[in-house]
Amino acid sequence: MDQEARSSHETAEKAREPGSAEWVPTVAAADLRAEQATDRPRDGPYAWTVIAACFISLMLSIGINDAYGVYQQHYQLVEFPEATATIISWVGTVQFLVMCVGGVFSGFLCEHFDTRLLNAAGALVMGAALIGGSYCRTIEGLMVTQGLLYGVGASFPFIAGTSIPTQWFTRRRGLATGIALSGSGVGGMWMTSATTAMIGALGRPWAMRVTGLVAMLAVLAVSPWMRVWMVPSRSESVIDWSMVRNPRFLVLLSALVFGIAAYFGPFFQMPSYSVVVLHKSASWGSNMDTLMNGLSVVGRLSIGLLSDVVGPLNLMIANTALAAVSLLALWVAFDTVGTAIAVALLFGFAIGGIVTVIPVVAAQVFGLARIPSIIGLLFIGYFAGGLLGVPPMSALLDNVGHRTDYTAAVWYMAMLPVCSLLFLLALRLMLTRRIRIKI
Template sequence: MQSTDMVSATEVAQTSYSNSLTTVTGYQLNKTNLNLQNEYHRQNSSSGIYTSNSMEKADTTKEIDDTSASISSNVHQAPWDKVELVASADLRAELATNKPPEGIYAWIVIFACFVSLMLSIGINDAYGVYQQHYQLTEFPDVSTATISWIGTVQFLIMCLGGVFSGFLCEHFDTRILNAVGAVIMGVAFISGSFCISVGALMATQGLLYGLGASFPFVAGTSIPSQWFTKRQGLATGIALSGSGIGGMWMTSATSALIESLGRPWAMRVTGIIAMAAVLAVSPWMRVRLVPNRSERIIDWSLIKERRFCLYLIALVFVIAAYFGPFYQVPSYSVVVLHKSDSWGSNMDTLMNGLSVVGRLSVGLLADMVGPLNLLIANTVLAALSLLVFWVPFTSVGTLLAVIFLFGFAIGGIVSVIPVVAARIFGLARLPSIIGLLFVGYFIGGLLGVPPMSALLDNVGHRTDYTSSIWYMAMLPVCALLFLVAMRFTITCKLRVKI
C-alpha cells in the first residue's frame, strides 16, 4: 500500500467521526459491503436457515465464507511496520454513533461552559494581582516563594480535584456537580476575606477554592467536544476563551476593587459573583454522550500507550510554563521597569485578552490544519517569545512583545489541548482522560511557579529576574521536544492534517 494510503488511514481514524468508511485495526472496509453482510445475516436469520441439520449448517457456513471473501477483496492492509493507527477502541466504537447535533442547544451548552470557565479559571489567572498586593503591601516580609504558594495551591488542588471530578462526572449529573463547585468557590473567597495570614489564605483562597473550581474546570473542558464534530475546534475554543476573558476582566476588576475597597471586600465581591454566575448556568452543563462508568478513578491503561505518555509529559512542561508570566509580570513591572502597581496589573489584563484571541483563532484553525499541528506551532511561538524578547532585554517594548506573543500562544495551547485528546484518544471516556491529564497539570504546577519564585528569592534576591526568566523559557522548549516526538509516532510527513 502506498504511503498516501497509509496517511489516509491514519487521518480517518483520527478525525472522521461521520465518515462513510469505518477504520478497524488497520483495515478500511467499504461500508456498502458491510451493509450487505449485515443484510445477509438478517435475511438468513429471519428465514430460519440456522437449523440443527448439519448439511444446512455446512451450506450456510460456505455461503458466509464466500461473502467474507468478497468483502476481503475490497480490504487493504496497512503494513504495520510503516504506520500505526491512532484510533483507540473507544474511538472506533464512536464511528458508528450518530453525529453530534450542533444545534441551538449545543451552543447554549457552550455558553454555559464559557461562563463556568470564565469564573473558575479566570479567577486563578487573575491571582497575579493578589501576588503583587501580598508581596509589596500586605506581607512584605514574607518571601516571594512562600506567597506564590497561595496561587500554586489553588491551581494544584484544582488539578488534583479535577482527577476525582472526572471520575465523578462519569457517575453523577455534571449539572449538580457544577452547582456544588460554584457554592464551594463562593464560600472559599468569602471566608478568605477574613484571613490575615499567608497560611490561612493558602487554606481558603488556595486549597478550598481550588477544590470548588475543579468541578466547573473538568465539566467546562470536557463537555464542548461532545456536542460538535465539524466545528469542534471552534466550539471548544469559544468555551475555553471564557477563561481568558475571565482572567482579563477579573484582573482589572480585582485591582480596582483592592484599591477602592481593600483586599477583604475585593474577595467577598469576587466570591459572590463567582457563586451566582456559575450557579445560574449549571442547568445547561449537560453531557451528550452517556459515559462508560468505570470503577477506576483514572484510566491507567492509557499509560501503556507510548503516544499518550509523550503527550502527558509535554503537557507537564506546557502547564509549568503557563502561569510564570501571569504571576511575575505585575511585580516585574514595578521592580525592574519602575512602573506603577496598576500598570503591572494592566499588563496581566492585556495578556489575558490576547490569550482570548489565541483561543478563538486556534479554535478556527484547528478544524482546518489539525489541532496537533497548531499545538506544536503555538508551543514554538511561546518558547521564542521568552527566549528572544524577555531573556536578553529589560525594556517596556520587549516586555510588550512578550505579552503579545506569549499571551496569544498560550491561549491557543490551552484551547487545543482537549481537542487533541478528543481527536486522538476518543470521546467516550474524555472526562477520565482529561482527569489523567490533570495529573500532568498537577506535576506541571509543581514544576512551574514555585521553582521560578525560589530562583527569584535565592538567586535574584527579589530584584534580578534573569534566572527565573531563563527557567521559564526552557519549559516550552522541553514541551516542544515531546510534542514533535509524539507527532512522529503518527506520521513523519509535515503536510498532514493531524
C-alpha cells in the first residue's frame, strides 16, 4: 500500500469513529477500491480546467434540451399546425427521458472505458441527431432524431459532466460541482434566445444544423479534459444490484423522484398561469421562466460554495424546505403579481441548489469508487420525476380546474417538495442523529 493509500486508509478509519470531530457517515472505504488514473493533483489548476470542460459539456447537452420549448412553439404554430400539442411535446419528452434512462448505461460504460472517448462519441451522436433532424419533415422522424438519438448522445456528457467534478476536489468539492452544473442553467438561458433568433433568421432546418455543428465541435474540443481522477471499481452488471438493495440509496432515490417532479411544475405552469390568472402578456410569462433559470444559476453557485462549509445533505434539506415554503406559503395562498415574482425568485434559487448538491451528496454517502454508475442510477429518479410532475399537474388543471383554476395543480406542485423533504430527513436520521454535524 503506497503512502497516499495509507493516508486515505487512516483518514477513513478516523472518520468512521462516531466520537471523532471529523466524523461523517461516508462510505470512505469505497475509495480504496479505485486506482488513481492520473498524476495530476486534486484541487489544482488542471482540476479547474476539467471543471471548465464539464461546464461546456453540460451547457450544450442540457442547454439544447432546455431550449426545446422554442421548437415546440414553431412546430405547433408553423410547421405542424394540424398536430396536437401533446403529440408534438413528446419529441422533447423522449429527448429528456432517453437522456435519463441512457444515464444508467453510460454510467456503466464510464467505469469500463475512457470518459474522454465516451464524451467525444456523445458529441458526434448529438451533432448527427440534430443535423439529421433538420432534414425530417414529419413528427415521427423528429421523434427518432431530435428526440431518441439526441437523448442517447447527450446522456454521455450528461453523466460525465455530473460525476467527474466530485473526483477532482476534496476541499472545494461543492463549489466545483456547482460551477460545473451551472453550465446547464446558463445553457438553458442563452440557447433559448439563440434558437429563437436562428429559426427567425435562417429557418428551422438551418437552426438545427448550426446548433448541431456548434454542439458537436464544442463538446469534441473539451473532451480531452473530460477525464476521471480515479478509475472506479468495475462491475460486470449494468445495474449495481447491491446499491439498489441499499436502504440509504432507495431513500435518496425517493427524495430525488419527488424533488425532480417539483422542479418541472413551476417552469411549465408559470407562463400560462401569468396569462390566465394574472392577466399578463405571454412575453411577461416567459420572462418568469427566464427569471427562474437565472436564479437557479445563482443557487447552483452559492449552494455549491456553502456546501463545503455546512455539508451537502444539510443544504439539500434546507433548499428543499425553501422550495416547499415558496409554493405553500406564497403560490397556494396568493394570486398576485408580487407573490408570483417572489415564487420565481425563491423557487428558482432553491431548485438550482438542489440539483447542484445531488452528486455531492451521493459522493458523501456512497464514496467515489462507483460514482458514475451511482449517478446513472440516480437519473432513474429524473425519469420517474419527469413522469410524476407535469402530466398529473396538467391533468388536474384540465379536469379539475378546467384550464382556468390553478388551485388543484398548485397544491399538487407544493406537496411534491414536502414529500422530498420527508425522505431527506429520513436519510439524515439513517446516517446520524446528531444535529450539529457537517454532512
